[in-house]
Amino acid sequence: MNPPITTASGIPVADDQNSASAGARGPLLLQDFHLIEKLQHFNRERIPERVVHAKGSGAYGTFTVTHDITRYTKAKLFSAIGKQTETFVRFSTVGGEKGSADTERDPRGFAARFYTEEGNWDLVGNNTPMFFIKDGIKFPDFIHTQKRCPRTNLKSPTMMFDFWSKAPESLHQVTMLFSDRGTPDGYRHMDGFGSHTYSLINEAGERVYVKWHLKTQQGIRNLSAADAVRIAGEDPDYAQRDLVNAIDRGDFPRWNVMLQVATEAELDAWSARTGWNPFDLTKVWPHGDFPLIPVGVFELNRNAVNYHAEVEQAALSPANIVPGMGFSPDKMLQARLFAYHDAQLYRVGTNHQHLPVNAARCPVHNHQRxxxxxxxxxxxxxxxGTVAAGGAKREGLGHGEPPLALHGAAARYDGRGAEDDYTQAGNLFRLMPPQERQNLFDNLAGPMSQVSDEIILRxxxxxxRADPAYGAGVRAALKARGRNID
Known part of the structure; x- marks a missing residue:
């Protein structure tokens, strides 16, 4: 039997189905507080949806350490093989609205939270190891091109390819997006990446730079373009349904957590040899140069009880790291350290960390009130805080890590034209077997056939420049759609 209905203040409600009125046909009474409260709450049930990553799925699980990395970090969650830490993950599409289809061609967000004894560590990444841009100042412009045209309120291939064609740094990610991996088969069959370069600090105060990888144990599985479109019509919540059902039946998805590790000297030498900036988010560290190192296993084994409270109000930020971890000079990361927390303050509220899904599992002491x-x-x-004027201490950035070295004068540096934006995109293209290349050509030709000759030529x-066969293949696919571009 259901408990009796009350107001939000716990006052019993005499009648939940009939408003108080002046006579059977008369106007309603303002004194009917239950009616007023019910309508007021209904009007406010939706918090602002995320500007990006609006549609998502989430679940809880555990992270288990399987290999010793204490030589790289003093973070306590890695302190012993077999140690387990409670986790939460939110998967998402990036560009679509909250009601969009799960199978749209789009990167997928892969944001993992680790509730450690030293606070929450949020590894907020994607299912791709690179991104479209390398400087956060371009992010609002880029996202606007992925949203809706201000005149037509329609998605616009012209806006997208106008931006991409003028920002060659995007080519590496564009190649990934329009490949088969642009439409993953649900969330369980894709990899996750921290994408940015982070750092780890050990007990001796030594820093190494790292890239995080979560490799799916379920195997990579993607949808064809035709199947993605079909499923979008038949079951737009396909990925959400797949994740919830898998966990409910005990088929817990797992990912192997792995690291690439490099010292600053190793990165300097690699950069001198390749010409690539190791902190550039549009680039990857080749595994042949920086092999993957196993760390642990990430498992999802518990669905949320209430979607809004636990998934919609989840507020993650890459700024949330724990002692034994640090950041890097990655310009996109530096911008996200501000932007994500600021977005959560606006979207959920100034005390969003008090909500259960966001609350640390360790004691919290601060002066925020x-x-x-x-x-x-x-x-x-x-x-x-009690002020103690004891002078500056040599503590680096706070938890015993060494100071982060700076290089050069403060200025606005424009790397366009001076950096190689083509080799890694070409390498990715050359890794694809023939059928995947043809899929890439066809996937690109579809939206490109709708834009102007000027943008297509650019x-x-x-x-x-990435690979002559790449350009030739897209030309042929465009010609098949009636756009003969020479």
Whole structure:
């Protein structure tokens, strides 16, 4: 039997089906607080959807250490083989709205939270190891091209390829996006990547730079373009349904957590040899130069009880790291360290860390007080920090890590034309077997056939520079669609 209905303040409701009115036919009474509260709450049930990663799925699980990496980091979650840490993950599409289809051609967000004894570590990444841009100042412009045209309110291939054709740094990710991996078969059959370069610090205060990889144990599986379109019509929540059902039946998805590791000296030598900036998000570290090192296993084994409370209100940020971890000079990462937390403050609220899905599993002590939804407001504890003018201490950035070296004067540096944006995109293309190359050509030709000759020619020039066969293949696919571009 269901418990009796009450107001949000716990007051019993006499009648939940009939409003108080002046007579059977008369107007309603303002004094009917239950009616007013019910309508007011209904009007406010939706928090603003995320500008990016609006549609997502989430689940809880565990991370288990399988290999010793304590020589690289003093972070306690890695302190012993077999140690387990509670986790949460939110998968998502990137460009679509909350009601969009799970099978759209789009990168997939792969944001993992580790509830460690030293605070929450959020590894906020994607299912691709690279991204479209290398400087966060371009991010709002790029995302606007993936959203809707301000005049027509329609998705616009012209906006997309106008941006991409003028930003050759995007070619590596564009090649991945329009390959078969642009439409993964659900969330369980794709890899995850931290994408950015981060750092780890050991007990001796030594820093190494790292890239995080989560390799699916289920195997990579992708949808053909035709199947992705068909499923979008038949079951737009395909990936959500697949994840929930798999966990409900005990078929827990797992990923092998792995690392690429390099010292600053090794990265300097690699950069001198290749000409690539190791902190450039549009580039990857080749596995032949920096092999994968196993760390542990990430498993999802518990669905959320309430989607809104636990998945929609999940608020992750790459700024959330724990002692034994650090950042890097990656310009996109530096921008995201501000942008993600700021977005959560706007979207969920100033005390979003108090919500259960966002709350640390360890004691929290700070001087933050008040504001909306101050669930844990510190009681009578002191709400200010005692000032002790003891002079600066040589503690690097806080937890014993060495200071981050700076190179060059403060300025706005434009790398366009001076950096190689083509070799790695060409390498990715050359790894593809013939059928996957043909799929890439066809997937690109579809939206490109809808844009102007000027934009097509500009984009074809980038394909040609990556690999002549790349440009030739897209030309042939465009010709098959009636666009003969020479």
């Amino acid at each position: 008040d504001g909306a939804m101050a669930i844990n407001n510190g009681g009578s504890a002191q709400n200010y 984009q074809l020039g980038h394909f040609d």
